[in-house]
Amino acid sequence: MTAATTDVVDPGQDTRKAGRYVYITAVVLLCAWVLVPLYFLLINTLSSPEAVNSYPKSFIPEFDLGSLTFFAGFEGILTALKNSILVAALTMVMSILIGAPAGYALSRFEFRGKELFRLLILLTRAFPLPLLALPLAVMFIRTGIDDTVFGLALVHTTLAIPFAVLITFSLFSGIPIELEEAAWTLGCNRVTAFQKVILPLVLPGITASAIFAFVISWNEVFAAAVLTIENRTLTAFLLQNLDTSPLHLKFAGGFILVVPALIFIFAVRKYLFAMWGIANR
Amino acid sequence: MAVIEIKNVAKRFGDYQALHDINLTIEDQEFMVLLGASGCGKSTLLRIICGLETASEGEVWIGGKRVDHLQPKDRGIAMVFQNYAVFPHLTVFENIGFGLRMQKMGNDEVKRRVERTAGLMHIEQLLDRYSGELSGGQRQRVAVARALAMEPDVILMDEPLSNLDALLRMEMRAELKGVLAESNTTAIYVTHDQVEAMSMADRISVMHEGKIVQAASPIEVYRNPAAEFVAGFIGNPPMNFLEATSHGGGKFSVAGHSFDGPDAANSNLQFAIRPEDMTLSEDGFPAVAKVVEPLGAHLLVTCELDGKLFRAILDSEMQVKPGQTLKLAPMPDRIRWFDPSTTLAVA
Numbered sequence: 001m002t003a004a005t006t007d008v009v010d011p012g013q014d015t016r017k018a019g020r021y022v023y024i025t026a027v028v029l030l031c032a033w034v035l036v037p038l039y040f041l042l043i044n045t046l047s048s049p050e051a052v053n054s055y056p057k058s059f060i061p062e063f064d065l066g067s068l069t070f071f072a073g074f075e076g077i078l079t080a081l082k083n084s085i086l087v088a089a090l091t092m093v094m095s096i097l098i099g100a101p102a103g104y105a106l107s108r109f110e111f112r113g114k115e116l117f118r119l120l121i122l123l124t125r126a127f128p129l130p131l132l133a134l135p136l137a138v139m140f141i142r143t144g145i146d147d148t149v150f151g152l153a154l155v156h157t158t159l160a161i162p163f164a165v166l167i168t169f170s171l172f173s174g175i176p177i178e179l180e181e182a183a184w185t186l187g188c189n190r191v192t193a194f195q196k197v198i199l200p201l202v203l204p205g206i207t208a209s210a211i212f213a214f215v216i217s218w219n220e221v222f223a224a225a226v227l228t229i230e231n232r233t234l235t236a237f238l239l240q241n242l243d244t245s246p247l248h249l250k251f252a253g254g255f256i257l258v259v260p261a262l263i264f265i266f267a268v269r270k271y272l273f274a275m276w277g278i279a280n281r
Numbered sequence: 282m283a284v285i286e287i288k289n290v291a292k293r294f295g296d297y298q299a300l301h302d303i304n305l306t307i308e309d310q311e312f313m314v315l316l317g318a319s320g321c322g323k324s325t326l327l328r329i330i331c332g333l334e335t336a337s338e339g340e341v342w343i344g345g346k347r348v349d350h351l352q353p354k355d356r357g358i359a360m361v362f363q364n365y366a367v368f369p370h371l372t373v374f375e376n377i378g379f380g381l382r383m384q385k386m387g388n389d390e391v392k393r394r395v396e397r398t399a400g401l402m403h404i405e406q407l408l409d410r411y412s413g414e415l416s417g418g419q420r421q422r423v424a425v426a427r428a429l430a431m432e433p434d435v436i437l438m439d440e441p442l443s444n445l446d447a448l449l450r451m452e453m454r455a456e457l458k459g460v461l462a463e464s465n466t467t468a469i470y471v472t473h474d475q476v477e478a479m480s481m482a483d484r485i486s487v488m489h490e491g492k493i494v495q496a497a498s499p500i501e502v503y504r505n506p507a508a509e510f511v512a513g514f515i516g517n518p519p520m521n522f523l524e525a526t527s528h529g530g531g532k533f534s535v536a537g538h539s540f541d542g543p544d545a546a547n548s549n550l551q552f553a554i555r556p557e558d559m560t561l562s563e564d565g566f567p568a569v570a571k572v573v574e575p576l577g578a579h580l581l582v583t584c585e586l587d588g589k590l591f592r593a594i595l596d597s598e599m600q601v602k603p604g605q606t607l608k609l610a611p612m613p614d615r616i617r618w619f620d621p622s623t624t625l626a627v628a
Binding site for chain 2: 176178179181182183184185186187188189192196197200201
């Protein structure tokens with residue numbers, strides 16, 4: 001990294017310098033692509049209604065907490081937030097409990113129809129949700145789990161499972177079978193070998209896929225809007241109410257939606273990197 | 282204290298018969314090597330003994346107890362894998378102590394045993410490291426130490442040295458042999474490397490196409506191969522073969538020369554001789570040298586004789602040029618005979 005500071009003339013220096021500029025430019029552009037909209041969202045959230053609707057815009061927020069206070073006092077928003085977290089957490093737990101064993105089986109056992117099964121898992125994502133939502137709503141009303149946190153979590157789990165299965169499948173496949181076999185010869189049975197050897201090795205990846213399930217549920221709005229009336233999640237609640245709100249409240253609502261997901265992903269970023277195989281040490 | 286008995290073991294994978302009716306007894310504290318080319322079933326047999334694979338037929342007995350229905354952990358065995366299988370999330374210490382911890386052994390005893398086996402394998406200074414920080418040779422030492430720490434009746438090794446480079450392999454070979462001899466365990470060692478087999482084994486089982494062709498001491502396997510396959514597999518280069526036709530009275534004619542052969546019903550036999558068992562003599566086979574390879578310690582000459590390739594190992598001082606005709610005489614007591622209809626040796 002500090003090699004460029006030496007006084008010795010290096011013929012490769014110019015090319016390397018040019019490469020560095022391209023690299024830095026790319027990084028800056030990518031960061032801007034993500035951060036600039038978020039920054040505008042932040043400014044407009046923290047501005048008074050007049051400032052939001054005026055032109056030109058200020059690049060420094062006014063720290064007017066009016067819009068946010070409005071939401072904090074808005075009836076039902078805390079319930080919606082609680083519902084969102086509950087549904088997402090349930091989705092996370094259920095999709096891992098169902099998805100991880102399926103991933104393990106796919107990676108470790110040979111069975112008839114294995115390839116077809118893997119294809120079918122992907123195909124579940126090919127159905128547009130609106131197509132499923134109405135029959136589901138009818139079925140949920142009949143069984144009495146409509147408008148409940150659990151019912152919605154079931155739908156979100158269905159959406160998250162394909163990812164959970166495929167991610168855990170690749171995680172388990174990445175662990176040599178010999179490690180498990182060695183554990184068996186050293187006094188473990190299948191269950192203890194899994195606990196002592198496989199689980200510690202896949203935990204970062206499992207966490208990553210759990211987070212993925214959480215975010216899928218958090219961001220999902222269609223099923224949430226169709227299947228719940230009283231127990232709305234935050235997304236469904238805001239979508240319903242923001243439609244008819246003034247602009248400054250729309251910004252504040254969007255901000256409220258984005259921030260928890262951001263904080264969550266930031267907190268567990270290490271595991272996401274592990275999932276993509278970038279850093280696992 | 283463990284004799285291993287393998288009785289009528291067979292293994293099928295679908296239509297493919299990997300093992301045919303294997304019968305083998307391995308004595309207590311014996312070092313048995315299963316030797317064969319890849320796909321001959323040697324690893325499958327080892328995995329059946331270990332319990333990682335179930336036999337389609339037959340029984341496995343260890344120390345007078347039938348074990349083929351038991352899980353690997355209940356068989357009194359420990360295994361060393363080809364790719365080491367050192368747990369990456371544990372330190373070397375915890376790797377070696379893994380099996381002991383599974384037995385709920387006290388901390389002091391674990392520490393004592395781990396340090397003792399680590400000392401045997403010369404890895405005391407690595408106990409705090411993780412496997413990612415070790416070289417291949419060090420990982421294999423950890424894997425062997427982990428198996429030894431269990432103080433098993435039987436230690437099973439599946440090509441443990443084949444991932445190491447040549448020099449390290451030679452060093453580990455000698456060390457492993459010494460450590461195992463001290464440990465009083467019965468050992469089964471799978472390899473495709475005949476040098477490893479010859480140098481380490483008390484007894485070698487040569488396997489071919491799912492069968493044990495010969496189980497005998499290394500020198501016996503080398504000197505008196507039980508079948509043509511063994512003769513053509515063991516030795517570098519392996520035995521030379523020539524056609525032999527009987528002309529009555531126990532005499533066989535080989536490439537125009539007459540030799541005393543065995544009393545065999547078959548009038549056509551294979552005459553076999555090791556390349557190093559040739560001397561230069563006026564009444565030898567006339568062989569035309571094709572390729573001359575000086576190997577330092579000796580000279581390997583590939584000749585043409587009776588229309589076939591014929592190899593001879595000669596003294597490195599010899600001056601041989603391609604195209605030159607050599608008179609090669611086989612040492613009479615080193616000649617072996619095989620029956621082509623059964624491929625087995627005849628005496």
